[in-house]
Amino acid sequence: MKMRRTTYAAAVTALSAIAAITGCSDDSDSGGGRKITFIQGVKGDEFYISMACGAQDKAKELGVKLDVTGADKWDASLQTPVVNAVAAKGPDAVLIAPTDTAALRQPEQQLKSRGAKVIEVDTKLDDDSIRETSISSDNEQGGALAARTLAQLMGDKGKVSAISVKPGISTTDARLKGFETEIKKHPGITYLGVQYNDDDPAKAASIVSSTLAANPDLGGIFAANVFSGEGAATGIEQTNKTGQLKLVAFDATPKQVEALRRGSIQGLIAQKPYDIGAKGVEQAVAALDKKQVPKSIATDLVAVTKDNVDQPDVSKYLYKGAC
Amino acid sequence: MQPLLEGRGLVKRFGQVQALRGADFTVFPGEVVALIGDNGAGKSTLTKVLAGAARPDEGGILFEGAPVTLERPTDAQRLGIETVYQDLALAPDLDGAANLFLGRELLRRGLAGRLGVLDKAAMRRRAVDAFARLGVELQDIDAPIGTLSGGQRQSVAIARAVAWADKVVFMDEPTAALGVLQRGRVLDVVRKVRDAGTSVVLISHNMPEVLSVADRVEVLRLGQRVATFTAADTSVEELVGAMTGALDEGRAA
Amino acid sequence: MSLGETTTDTGPGPGDDAAATTTSTAKSAGEAASSADVKDETVTAPDPRPDLSDTARRLARRLVRTNSAWTFLVLLVLMTAFSIMKPAHFPTTFNLRNVATDAAVLLIIGVGMTYVVITAGIDLSVGSVLVFSGVVAAKTMTGISDVDAGWGPILLGLLAGLAAGAAWGALNGFLVAKAKVPALIVTLGSLGMALGLAQVMTEGQDVRGVPTRLSDTIGNGRVLGVPWLVVIALLVTVLGALALATTRFGRRTYAIGSNAEAARRAGIPVELHLIKVYALCGLLAGLAGILSLARFTTTTIGGHTNDSLGAIAAVVLGGTSLFGGVGTIVGTLIGVFIPAILQNGFIILGVQPYWQSVAVGGVLIAAVYADQLRRRATQRA
Known part of the structure; x- marks a missing residue:
């Protein structure tokens, strides 16, 4: 008897909780408006949050409804159920940052076969037959921008080295390629080559200190992603070379920006996730309108230094924890 | 008469503590023999050694006159020796039948049996029989043992040992946790077991109980057998005297 | 051995309460627990219950005692609620087929985990063992053939993956049972080792290049409209449930979890049995790794980070006690689907992603708490 009452009470509670939560989300199935879902690579990450902000603003502007979802971790096995649930929901278009270049092929294929236009943002599948378009940063151009920024900070002379994750990653490889091509155009600068840290900040830090031991006159470092940058900044601080050694790193998370203000990083190459999100929605709507959509779109990047970090046309590109 | 089970000069040490110091013990066929002694006299250790749950450091065990080595409880079980442990060796989440057949599960005939499929109906049927024979009343035969009262659990433990023993059942304080009526039943069971030809070794603190059910009494003190009595010819006072050492010469049997 | 072979037994007939000889002297230590119950021990009136007892009542009682009854209700409530709120999107063949496919890998791991948890153990390593087995299988297939490999190399790869999983499980079991290292530590260690070695073998x-024959059949193919992944997972579940509920292996698994010392004294080879249970868990993780490989056509080394905890959560949600001795595979089946349905329903409803985590966690705690209440109620009855 007692048990039945408990069960009943809990069931009612569960139902009302669901009702309460869903009450928050403005759900209009019958409205004629278009529905777009953005599937993040991982939720809670500033890069993707900024992207969602851009997508949301653009969606409002164009009068479409946007839902944002994502898995707890950067994990194809966790993202797949999310993609499948979105497929069941049947949106008109989907923006997705696939977490694996192959594993997400079948789920994305299913999205498409359910009639959704698929726009890949930031990352993309090897198979280009599913997406309408892919929108990501022009990483090579970003690498070149990093080279120019670093050269300028160093007064166009001295030795530089680079730190990246590991070979074989398309984004960081493109950044390095852009960096190396551009740095060679600066005759006063000697490029020492690249070292890999397996995305481990501690390893990046030790790379910096050992490079400094071999080259005490090292003048600059290019870090090709977030962890490389964090590790390099730590390494520089440990060897008391802060400021004397110029560090330019990719991305502009709040933590990195704080390091820039503190002086342990001199330059950040910010991608424009907000623009990627906005363009994603724009292209989705264009595809739904049966307009011609380019096969891929590259967004440019912006160099952030201590001097311009507070200027509105730069600060709007810093990654945000919330819209 | 040839003893059924005999321990000779058993020594067992636990670190510095010597629990048994050359203890002897004898069980004859078809008798109830009480093993008594004060706390720390070595009763539990002696039981464990004779039931294969502990190995003696010195001394020997004879079964039906032949020396045997009991490496583990299953060795003793194979000889028809079972023990009702003081800390009930039951699985509280399993029901009575499952506990009765713990480690000796009955399998179905044929292919199913070869795949390890249990014959639950048969086990349940036989468990009901076994409990009924001992007068063990379980309101719900399918209830996990853990939901039963302590007394009922004890009854299940006894029923299990009795059900499997052909030769000797060791009962370590089997009635300590029981109420008056259930206690009487257990003692009755002890007699029935003996009448059916299985010897019972009763470890107990309760002297009147010992005298009412046992045929013989062996007294352990400081890890040695100090006296043996015929129950009919002795008294509570004499037993207590032997246990405490006040009566060292009392060898009635 | 009278019980085993015949029914001729030691005692003739039930006891007739001739209890005269009881001047009780309280026993010393070790009896505290049971002596508290002494007063319960009044004689229960001789029950004239017939031998062929009321089967229906027994069944009903067993159902009440079944821990999964409650969680099944939760699952039903959730599915009903989502179906009412999103009739066009949630209760569709398309969606439910996808939910089942997504849950298949976790379900297979959950079956093995149920056995381990019933022995009062735990296995944190299954996610890594899954990845490791997938890598071994993939390396074998791509090593001896290529994308167009025939069934021979595929089968070889599958066997290699299964063997790798079982080996990790056996190692876990050996360390837990023989070396007496706590299962939490052993499997935490092998969690790191299996993933690390997978990365070593693949250089990260x-x-x-997994054979397309594998991905087109097991990975994404269907039998009579049901995905292969689901068919395999259900098969494993049914076999696992039967083995646990009806075989000696299952019975001993419960016994060891309930009271390992009692099992040992009853002559059950406890250590060997534990090794087998962990090996089974590893074997199923290996199978899950192969299914994941077939489905994603890649080894997803960075993935499956949540699988171990997800499986443990499902097992617990299904009413299996972390203290051992109690649990069912059916419960685990339900426990796998509750979070899966919740997440799926929430995404279809368009609920903010953060709320999904909150709700899944909340339901987990609520379900286990409610189960505790219920269990306490039955114990009192």
Whole structure:
């Protein structure tokens, strides 16, 4: 008897909780408006949050409804159920940052076969037959921008080295390629080559200190992603070379920006996730309108230094924890 | 008469503590023999050694006159020796039948049996029989043992040992946790077991109980057998005297 | 051995309460627990219950005692609620087929985990063992053939993957049972080792080029409209449930979890049995790794980070006690689907992603708490 009452009470509670939560989300199935879902690579990450902000603003502007979802971790096995649930929901278009270049092929294929236009943002599948378009940063151009920024900070002379994750990653490889091509155009600068840290900040830090031991006159470092940058900044601080050694790193998370203000990083190459999100929605709507959509779109990047970090046309590109 | 089970000069040490110091013990066929002694006299250790749950450091065990080595409880079980442990060796989440057949599960005939499929109906049927024979009343035969009262659990433990023993059942304080009526039943069971030809070794603190059910009494003190009595010819006072050492010469049997 | 072979037994007939000889002297230590119950021990009136007892009542009682009854209700409530709120999107063949496919890998791991948890153990390593087995299988297939490999190399790869999983499980079991290292520590260690070795073997790069024959059949193919993944997972579940509920292996698994010392004294080879249970869990993780490989066509080394905890959560949600001795595979089946349905329903409803985590966690705690209440109620009855 007692048990039945408990069960009943809990069931009612569960139902009302669901009702309460869903009450928050403005759900209009019958409205004629278009529905777009953005599937993040991982939720809670500033890069993707900024992207969602851009997508949301653009969606409002164009009068479409946007839902944002994502898995707890950067994990194809966790993202797949999310993609499948979105497929069941049947949106008109989907923006997705696939977490694996192959594993997400079948789920994305299913999205498409359910009639959704698929726009890949930031990352993309090897198979280009599913997406309408892919929108990501022009990483090579970003690498070149990093080279120019670093050269300028160093007064166009001295030795530089680079730190990246590991070979074989398309984004960081493109950044390095852009960096190396551009740095060679600066005759006063000697490029020492690249070292890999397996995305481990501690390893990046030790790379910096050992490079400094071999080259005490090292003048600059290019870090090709977030962890490389964090590790390099730590390494520089440990060897008391802060400021004397110029560090330019990719991305502009709040933590990195704080390091820039503190002086342990001199330059950040910010991608424009907000623009990627906005363009994603724009292209989705264009595809739904049966307009011609380019096969891929590259967004440019912006160099952030201590001097311009507070200027509105730069600060709007810093990654945000919330819209 | 040839003893059924005999321990000779058993020594067992636990670190510095010597629990048994050359203890002897004898069980004859078809008798109830009480093993008594004060706390720390070595009763539990002696039981464990004779039931294969502990190995003696010195001394020997004879079964039906032949020396045997009991490496583990299953060795003793194979000889028809079972023990009702003081800390009930039951699985509280399993029901009575499952506990009765713990480690000796009955399998179905044929292919199913070869795949390890249990014959639950048969086990349940036989468990009901076994409990009924001992007068063990379980309101719900399918209830996990853990939901039963302590007394009922004890009854299940006894029923299990009795059900499997052909030769000797060791009962370590089997009635300590029981109420008056259930206690009487257990003692009755002890007699029935003996009448059916299985010897019972009763470890107990309760002297009147010992005298009412046992045929013989062996007294352990400081890890040695100090006296043996015929129950009919002795008294509570004499037993207590032997246990405490006040009566060292009392060898009635 | 009278019980085993015949029914001739030691005692003749039930006891007739001739209890005269009881001047009780309280026993010393060790009896505290049971002596508290002494007063319960009044004689229960001789029950004239017939031998062929009321089967229906027994069944009903067993159902009440079944821990999964409650969680099944939760699952039903959730599915009903989502179906009412999103009739066009949630209760569709398309969606439910996808939910089942997504849950298949976790379900297979959950079956093995149920056995381990019933022995009062735990296995944190299954996610890594899954990845490791997938890598071994993929390396074998791509090593002896290529994307167009026939069934021979595929089968070889599958066997290698299964063997790798079982080996990790056996190692876990050996360390838990023989070396007496706590299961939490052993499997935490093998969690790191299996993943690390998978990365060593692949140099951190996912193995691709998995044979298309594998991905087109087991990975994404269907039998009579049901995905192969679901068919395999259900098969494993049914076999696992039967083995646990009806075989000696299952019975001993419960016994060891309930009271390992009692099992040992009853002559059950406890250590060997534990090794077998962990090996089974590893074997199923290996199978899950192969299914994941077939489905994603890549080894997803960076993935499956949540699988171990997800499986443990499902097992617990299904009413299996972390203290051992109690649990069912059916419960685990339900426990796998509750979070899966919740997440799926929430995404279809368009609920903010953060709320999904909150709700899944909340339901987990609520379900286990409610189960505790219920269990306490039955114990009192």
